Amino acid sequence: MENRERHAGIVAGRLPADALAENFTDLHEPLADHEAQVAADRCYFCYDAPCMTACPTSIDIPMFIRQIVTGTPKAAAKTIFDQNILGGMCARVCPTETLCEEVCVREIAEGKPVEIGRLQRFATDTLMAEAAHPYERAEATGKTIAVVGAGPAGLSAAHRLAMLGHDVTLFDSRPKLGGLNEFGIASYKSTENFAQKEVEWLLSIGGIQVQSGQKLGEDITLEGLKSDFDAVFLSIGLGGVNALRADGVDLDGVEDAVEFIAKLRQSDDLSTLPVGRNVVVIGGGMTAVDAAVQAKLLGAQNVTMAYRRGKDRMGASEYEQDLATSKGVTILYDAQPSAVLGEGSCSEVVFEYTAEVDGALKGTGEMVSIAADQVLVAIGQTLLGAPEGLTIEGGKIAVDAMGKTTVENVWAGGDCASGGDDLTVTAVAEGRDAAMDIHSVLMGEG
Structure with missing residues (x-):
């Protein structure tokens, strides 16, 4: 310790291992069963609930909290995952204090909102602890989609597309999937390797092939993907x-x-x-x-x-x-x-x-x-390495409300795309919505 004190500059080992372990424990401890019941019982189950409107993924918050109250947290998790397949991570990293909890009636009346984020974690952790994935793939459509970027938007899109029966190939430049959930979130917000556990759980639906170490513009090109796949979804983040x-x-x-x-x-x-x-x-x-x-x-x-x-x-x-x-x-x-x-x-x-x-x-x-x-x-x-041919708007890939770019059969979402906040939950919503639009176009429904 004395040697470290004499040493100025950037050095390792400023704290002993036990202190570091204590410092980087979970920021918010998960709720126990009884705590979850007490927290859920504070919800008014509002009609036209403002918390649901404030959620970028439009989770039916009163419904999932009521399901916790009735002792069915797995059903609550399914309500969450129907809208937000990364509900487990979002429960940990979402700025709920400026989204759903900020507009909670309890917050407005008492200055203490229903703990929506912790209740969401309680429900999703309960279901994810089971071996079986809660969704099954639809009958195969024969359509193939390339998803470039395995961050929140890409993972959300890949899961929804696979669930709808499409064959998805997920490309990512890094050796590990997860994007900012894996590489850019504070460790005390996502402990015990949760980001990778969530990725593995999400991929267990099947129908998603993974090709890591593939960088757009170097190992793969947009033109090549367009010729090999029926549709392309770009979720390449902001590399600059x-x-x-x-x-x-x-x-x-x-x-x-x-x-x-x-x-x-x-x-x-x-x-x-x-x-x-x-x-x-x-x-x-x-x-x-x-x-x-x-x-x-x-x-x-x-x-x-x-x-x-x-x-x-x-x-x-x-x-x-x-x-x-x-x-x-x-x-x-x-x-x-x-x-x-x-x-x-x-x-x-x-x-x-x-x-x-x-x-x-x-x-x-x-x-x-x-x-x-x-x-x-x-x-x-800043956006780095956007393929030629795409329209750039405000430093990001220009997309419409459903994520479609100005290039035929190419969609984009997440931080690389225009519109929306640079939040995990927003990226999940954009990936989900783009997947639904891709499905609609490929199946001749829109």
């Missing part, structure tokens, strides 16, 4: 990273927050994962919070998350901001990076305080410096 416009970004110790999270998620031994003593995270979204909190949990002494606008403009919800501060993260609002300083490796970040003038963000000239031996950049991602 927005550049930080500040001097010194090429110094050692400045890295992409998404890659930092991915390394952590794939680590078998957190004590071997290096982290700085003084960490600065630049950005205001969920990725920034996940990176900042996990840096603190790995043993960083000081972690500061800096955002160029005010608290109410942050992409991360107020709940996520409070989570960060509760773990010891300092949030610096209204500050934009001016320069990263250091000799070879970073030692501090200089920020300029900002103000909004007539809706435009402007620097005030007032500066502040924060010590940093590690800088994690989380200022958003």
